[in-house]
Amino acid sequence: MNNHVRKAIAVAAIGAMSVSLAACGGGSSNGSSDSGKLTIAWWGNQTRNERQRKVDDLFAGKHDGLTIDGQFSQYNDYWQKMATNAAGKTLPDIIQMDFSYLSQYIDNKLLEPLDDYVSSGKIDLSDVDDNTVSSGRGTDGKLYALPSAVNAPTMVYNKTLLDSLGITIPDNWTLDDFQNIAREVYAKAGVRTHFGYMGDAYNLEYNLRAHDVSLFDGDALGTTDPKYYEEYFKVFENGYKEGWHLTAEFYTGITLNSQEQSPLVNYSSPDTQSWVSLSWSNQIVSFANVSDKNELALAPWPSANVKKSNYVHPSQYWAISRTSKNKDLAADFINFYTNDAEAAKIMLTDRGIPISSKMIDAITPSLTKYEKVAADYQKTVGENSSPINQPMPAKAAEINSTVIPTIEESIMYGKLDAAGAAQEFIAKAQDALK
Numbered sequence: 001m002n003n004h005v006r007k008a009i010a011v012a013a014i015g016a017m018s019v020s021l022a023a024c025g026g027g028s029s030n031g032s033s034d035s036g037k038l039t040i041a042w043w044g045n046q047t048r049n050e051r052q053r054k055v056d057d058l059f060a061g062k063h064d065g066l067t068i069d070g071q072f073s074q075y076n077d078y079w080q081k082m083a084t085n086a087a088g089k090t091l092p093d094i095i096q097m098d099f100s101y102l103s104q105y106i107d108n109k110l111l112e113p114l115d116d117y118v119s120s121g122k123i124d125l126s127d128v129d130d131n132t133v134s135s136g137r138g139t140d141g142k143l144y145a146l147p148s149a150v151n152a153p154t155m156v157y158n159k160t161l162l163d164s165l166g167i168t169i170p171d172n173w174t175l176d177d178f179q180n181i182a183r184e185v186y187a188k189a190g191v192r193t194h195f196g197y198m199g200d201a202y203n204l205e206y207n208l209r210a211h212d213v214s215l216f217d218g219d220a221l222g223t224t225d226p227k228y229y230e231e232y233f234k235v236f237e238n239g240y241k242e243g244w245h246l247t248a249e250f251y252t253g254i255t256l257n258s259q260e261q262s263p264l265v266n267y268s269s270p271d272t273q274s275w276v277s278l279s280w281s282n283q284i285v286s287f288a289n290v291s292d293k294n295e296l297a298l299a300p301w302p303s304a305n306v307k308k309s310n311y312v313h314p315s316q317y318w319a320i321s322r323t324s325k326n327k328d329l330a331a332d333f334i335n336f337y338t339n340d341a342e343a344a345k346i347m348l349t350d351r352g353i354p355i356s357s358k359m360i361d362a363i364t365p366s367l368t369k370y371e372k373v374a375a376d377y378q379k380t381v382g383e384n385s386s387p388i389n390q391p392m393p394a395k396a397a398e399i400n401s402t403v404i405p406t407i408e409e410s411i412m413y414g415k416l417d418a419a420g421a422a423q424e425f426i427a428k429a430q431d432a433l434k
Helices: 003-023 046-060 075-087 099-107 115-119 130-134 159-164 175-189 202-209 226-242 281-290 327-339 341-347 357-366 369-384 396-412 418-432
Strands: 037-043 067-073 094-097 146-151 153-158 276-280 296-300 313-320
Touching (some): 037 327, 046 327, 046 341, 067 075, 094 099, 099 313, 146 369, 153 281, 202 226, 226 396, 357 369
Parallel strands (some): 037 067
Antiparallel strands (some): 094 313, 146 313, 153 276
């Protein structure tokens, strides 16, 4: 199960707490801190915990008498704690926020808008791309959260192999370009293709964006026109019929979405190898850690219009709780985290690529080879992308975990064609969203 599916299920699970969350919306009384103390909450592993505490200490050292109460949790425990704190109006001053939860916290009026801090310059975003910033806006247009780091949808591919075959990936490639390259690689080298088989709905959503169509409209499908879904499923149908996609049987022997077992870097023959993996920009580091036998490179996911489809994806956000009594100081911290070179050099790419172009430059000398590849790639995404969609609704969890994987599996076993898959997707997705 990949991270997006885990997050979608977690959102659904926490839905039972909506009443208590809603009850704590509104005013800023009962704040969680005093003038000499700032509370900051985050999730992650021990490495992040240690790095974040160093950044906290660095910030506190610049403010006489300030102590920082850093509250660290594992991901699942973190959201249970935040729900409990929200119900008791004791949310930390600064909350590490996830894309999947942002709309819920905005709707329940738990977050302080950041627009005034940005317009006054207290939070300086002069080196941050507008599409990056827009991902933290609510449906009312206000900015409620600022990404702490970002990544982007990318194809991680075997550049060594493609170079040896005389194949170059074109800029802003289409699904037809992708399939033609897959055919050529298979014909010349016998190496197959992995197109995110049995993944979630994010690749489908990406392709719909090329046509100015949203996958979801609130708790409903954004379109019931089967042609948009058929275009996407046709890639799997062609791959199955023409033989260039890895077989459904192959996937039964590996753990899906595991970089360690990915056919991009872990294979025994061309027949079990893929020249590409549908991934996220920061994951190139994990692939290279498994095997550095071949040179890896990045390209955007293909679509009919990459600029419309592509987006800057927030790995996490920083947000200020509406109940905080230290909102100005919290805004200072977010500005510090975003724009201080020393802080950036401590965190490096732990949360992803920094959102400030200057901070990317600041950390680049300290990065490994593939961290630099990811950082350099991220710089190009902003100008070749569009604002990210609103988070998928909680009920999309079933679509991500069951509907999409089941349909793709049926195609790859020859039980469905793309036209039938499109109709089945519409019916099953509508049922899941009821």
